[in-house]
Amino acid sequence: MIYKYDVIIVGGGIAGIVTALTAAENCHVAVVSKVHVTRSHSVAAQGGIAASLGNEEEDHWEWHMFDTVKGGDYLADQDIAEILAREAPAAIVMLEHMGVPFSRNKAGKIDQRRFGGHTRNFGEAPVKRACYASDRTGRAIMDALFDQCNANGVKVHNEVFIQKLLFAGNRCCGVAGYDIANSQPLVFQAKAVVLATGGCGKIFKTTSNGFASTGDGFALALDAGVPLEDMEFVQFHPTGIYGLGILVSEAARAEGGVLRNSDGERFMERYAPTLKDLAPRDIISRAILTEIRNGKGISGADYVHLDVRKIGKERLAQKLPEVTSFVKTYLGIDPSEKLIPVAPTCHYLMGGIPTNSEGHVLMDKSGTEAQGLFAVGECACVSVHGANRLGCNSLIDLVVFGRRVGVTVAAYAKKAVMPQPSAKTEDAMEKKIVSLFKPEGTQHVSSIRETLQQIMTTKCSVFRNQGDLQEALSEIRQLKKQYANVALANKANSFNYELEEALELGNMLKTAEAMVFSALQRKESRGAHYRSDFPERNDGEWLKHTLVYAALEGPIVLYKPVAVTWFKPQERRY
Amino acid sequence: MEVNFKIFRFNPETDETPHYTIFTVKASLTDRILDCLNKIRWEQDNSLSYRMSCAHGICGSDGVTINGSPALACQKLVKDYDYTKEILIEPLKFFPVIKDLIVDMEPFFERIKGISPEKTESPSASPDREHTQTPEERSMFDDAVKCIICACCVAACPVMLKEEPDFIGPAAVLRAQRHIFDSRVTDTEERMKILEEPHGIWSCKSYYRCTQVCPKGIKVTEAILKTKKKILQQLHPKKEQETER
Numbered sequence: 001m002i003y004k005y006d007v008i009i010v011g012g013g014i015a016g017i018v019t020a021l022t023a024a025e026n027c028h029v030a031v032v033s034k035v036h037v038t039r040s041h042s043v044a045a046q047g048g049i050a051a052s053l054g055n056e057e058e059d060h061w062e063w064h065m066f067d068t069v070k071g072g073d074y075l076a077d078q079d080i081a082e083i084l085a086r087e088a089p090a091a092i093v094m095l096e097h098m099g100v101p102f103s104r105n106k107a108g109k110i111d112q113r114r115f116g117g118h119t120r121n122f123g124e125a126p127v128k129r130a131c132y133a134s135d136r137t138g139r140a141i142m143d144a145l146f147d148q149c150n151a152n153g154v155k156v157h158n159e160v161f162i163q164k165l166l167f168a169g170n171r172c173c174g175v176a177g178y179d180i181a182n183s184q185p186l187v188f189q190a191k192a193v194v195l196a197t198g199g200c201g202k203i204f205k206t207t208s209n210g211f212a213s214t215g216d217g218f219a220l221a222l223d224a225g226v227p228l229e230d231m232e233f234v235q236f237h238p239t240g241i242y243g244l245g246i247l248v249s250e251a252a253r254a255e256g257g258v259l260r261n262s263d264g265e266r267f268m269e270r271y272a273p274t275l276k277d278l279a280p281r282d283i284i285s286r287a288i289l290t291e292i293r294n295g296k297g298i299s300g301a302d303y304v305h306l307d308v309r310k311i312g313k314e315r316l317a318q319k320l321p322e323v324t325s326f327v328k329t330y331l332g333i334d335p336s337e338k339l340i341p342v343a344p345t346c347h348y349l350m351g352g353i354p355t356n357s358e359g360h361v362l363m364d365k366s367g368t369e370a371q372g373l374f375a376v377g378e379c380a381c382v383s384v385h386g387a388n389r390l391g392c393n394s395l396i397d398l399v400v401f402g403r404r405v406g407v408t409v410a411a412y413a414k415k416a417v418m419p420q421p422s423a424k425t426e427d428a429m430e431k432k433i434v435s436l437f438k439p440e441g442t443q444h445v446s447s448i449r450e451t452l453q454q455i456m457t458t459k460c461s462v463f464r465n466q467g468d469l470q471e472a473l474s475e476i477r478q479l480k481k482q483y484a485n486v487a488l489a490n491k492a493n494s495f496n497y498e499l500e501e502a503l504e505l506g507n508m509l510k511t512a513e514a515m516v517f518s519a520l521q522r523k524e525s526r527g528a529h530y531r532s533d534f535p536e537r538n539d540g541e542w543l544k545h546t547l548v549y550a551a552l553e554g555p556i557v558l559y560k561p562v563a564v565t566w567f568k569p570q571e572r573r574y
Numbered sequence: 575m576e577v578n579f580k581i582f583r584f585n586p587e588t589d590e591t592p593h594y595t596i597f598t599v600k601a602s603l604t605d606r607i608l609d610c611l612n613k614i615r616w617e618q619d620n621s622l623s624y625r626m627s628c629a630h631g632i633c634g635s636d637g638v639t640i641n642g643s644p645a646l647a648c649q650k651l652v653k654d655y656d657y658t659k660e661i662l663i664e665p666l667k668f669f670p671v672i673k674d675l676i677v678d679m680e681p682f683f684e685r686i687k688g689i690s691p692e693k694t695e696s697p698s699a700s701p702d703r704e705h706t707q708t709p710e711e712r713s714m715f716d717d718a719v720k721c722i723i724c725a726c727c728v729a730a731c732p733v734m735l736k737e738e739p740d741f742i743g744p745a746a747v748l749r750a751q752r753h754i755f756d757s758r759v760t761d762t763e764e765r766m767k768i769l770e771e772p773h774g775i776w777s778c779k780s781y782y783r784c785t786q787v788c789p790k791g792i793k794v795t796e797a798i799l800k801t802k803k804k805i806l807q808q809l810h811p812k813k814e815q816e817t818e819r
Binding site: 035036038039040041043044090092093096097099101102103104105106107108109110133134136139140143147150151181210211212244246321322325326329330332446488489490492493494495496497498 | 586604623627629676758
């Protein structure tokens with residue numbers, strides 16, 4: 001089956017849908033999504049979306065920009081952080097006009113609350129910058145966007161798994177994949193392709209991410225010779241529900257919750273005297289694990305406590321209803337009375353497919369644009385989050401850059417002619433699928449995947465070192481060999497999730513290799529990338545972005561400079 | 575601990591009629607039902623099909639029927655059921671089954687689409703500013719905002735299951751309520767008229783099953799009753815007076 005659109009968007013989370021809605025004003029757009037779009041992982045975003053509206057107290061986009069740059073440990077491109085902070089308020093108004101049911105203050109304006117790393121006057125004290133819809137902000141935004149898609153006739157192909165970017169010469173001219181419902185190959189021919197495939201949390205054992213976050217877009221890019229930028233920077237959210245990894249929003253600390261060790265001590269006062277429990281996530285995750293290493297985990301185990309008791313039952317019900325219900329459902333705990341066991345959980349990837357501010361994918365360190373190929377959202381690295389993303393900066397990134405990419409891609413498609421992908425794409429797609437059913441395979445998808453998640457969790461998470469990373473790299477290569485020999489027992493065409501998970505595993509292995517290799521090269525500690533063997537930030541040698549390419553004999557890395565405009569890198573204290 | 579699961583199976587490529595398979599899973603009391611399904615698929619039978627995504631009750635993918643009642647597999651734990659007996663897992667009722675626990679949700683999403691006017695009105699606020707909405711106004715539809723469109727309410731609705739399969743169903747009415755009671759929305763009258771079409775809101779007979787099963791604890795029936803009242807007040811003021819007398 002062949003479809004033709006001006007623009008095809010791969011991924012139906014908030015980034016993909018905002019791009020689609022924006023582009024749809026000027027061209028014929030479709031979204032393809034591996035899960036039904038309202039099941040995308042964007043809906044799991046809880047605490048808020050950052051913009052310097054100043055509805056509660058004085059705030060300025062310059063402060064937001066500074067916090068974003070400092071939060072990213074000065075690796076964020078500052079021209080891009082400026083765009084994010086400047087355009088954030090208008091993006092919130094756009095969402096509000098689309099019907100997003102933001103929580104309100106007494107004056108009837110969008111209410112705002114504090115969030116980690118967001119400060120007044122360049123770091124003085126926390127500021128109320130997070131707009132929110134109780135603690136279901138992502139869900140509320142997604143639902144309003146879904147209504148808009150229906151009202152504006154945006155075409156969505158749900159439950160389609162994309163396997164390949166198609167090129168005519170060096171120009172991207174579509175994507176190919178298959179329909180999960182019946183395994184039929186599908187080809188989407190387009191003048192421009194936008195990747196909005198989200199993250200890759202599932203390569204770790206404990207993650208807040210949903211099952212679909214398997215790094216699919218990263219593998220599509222690497223396979224097409226596109227590099228990935230800053231893949232070593234993975235965010236571990238400090239407060240995942242212990243054992244499960246389900247997120248307890250930073251909003252719990254914004255509303256007054258504090259972290260406590262086995263002595264009952266509010267230990268963040270020692271690590272971040274000014275912002276304390278509202279320090280950025282990389283700092284808090286390291287602090288928690290340091291406490292645990294020093295024997296201050298609860299009952300000697302590998303978790304600490306989140307104490308939200310003083311928020312009180314009523315405010316919890318009002319401001320954090322989802323979190324309260326998760327804790328009740330999964331732990332049987334009433335958080336207004338008891339402490340919540342938490343530990344860091346893999347949450348977000350700062351790195352991704354390199355793009356400029358308009359979403360054009362960049363092929364090299366001099367910024368050569370890939371023709372017809374765009375990326376946006378978590379799968380992209382524009383780079384606005386640098387080495388560590390601040391809470392609430394992800395949702396605003398999706399909307400600000402989704403709008404920009406939507407405008408650009410529509411203009412691009414208007415000028416372009418429909419290119420012809422090479423013949424037999426459908427056959428090639430069928431072959432790829434059939435090849436996984438080969439009878440001689442001996443390896444199982446779930447055991448390779450479990451091993452990978454174990455390796456990444458023990459050797460490439462919050463604390464890293466040369467020896468661990470080297471081991472992880474060779475073990476992942478071993479797994480790739482096993483993967484080449486994987487066997488599928490399920491031969492069905494209809495909703496064959498063994499097939500889907502096998503294809504996802506291939507993407508996870510490629511993503512993990514790129515991540516570990518990038519982490520191995522970066523011999524410094526910056527933001528979320530902490531090397532025990534190189535514990536200091538080293539601006540002299542490492543104030544630069546990593547670009548990792550896939551090659552036959554293994555990955556290759558190159559580096560490109562960071563855009564520094566307003567804020568000279570300083571020591572990062574909170 | 576070993577727990578037995580009796581699971582509905584149907585493969586459209588090979589089966590003429592559905593059947594059930596029993597699987598024994600090593601599980602703990604706090605395992606999610608979804609964890610057990612995953613253990614079955616990853617360790618025993620790769621061909622078992624069901625949808626899942628977030629695994630913590632916010633995406634709405636994994637609605638299934640557990641021991642006869644619709645629920646999210648990721649939100650229910652083993653200890654929520656009598657695990658000394660077989661736990662029965664079937665697809666959501668009402669919807670056509672495609673494979674195993676997977677049902678065709680398209681008719682459901684079509685109904686959700688159907689409750690919106692063809693073109694929604696442009697916002698009433700100035701383009702560079704948010705609408706003003708007080709916390710009280712916002713609270714008029716707060717419950718409906720919790721909806722994750724998982725369709726559990728539809729699969730429990732006696733009207734849809736037994737009396738009137740064309741009823742647009744509780745989820746669609748709830749979503750309409752969310753807009754009709756939103757002070758920012760100006761085309762509420764048109765939205766109410768859509769609800770009054772055949773198989774619309776008046777087909778609801780307040781069985782309260784939707785409210786009982788809602789994984790997000792939404793008082794669905796109350797929202798529907800509130801909407802009926804508003805329709806009477808605004809579209810049929812005379813009728814409303816008669817009812818009150």
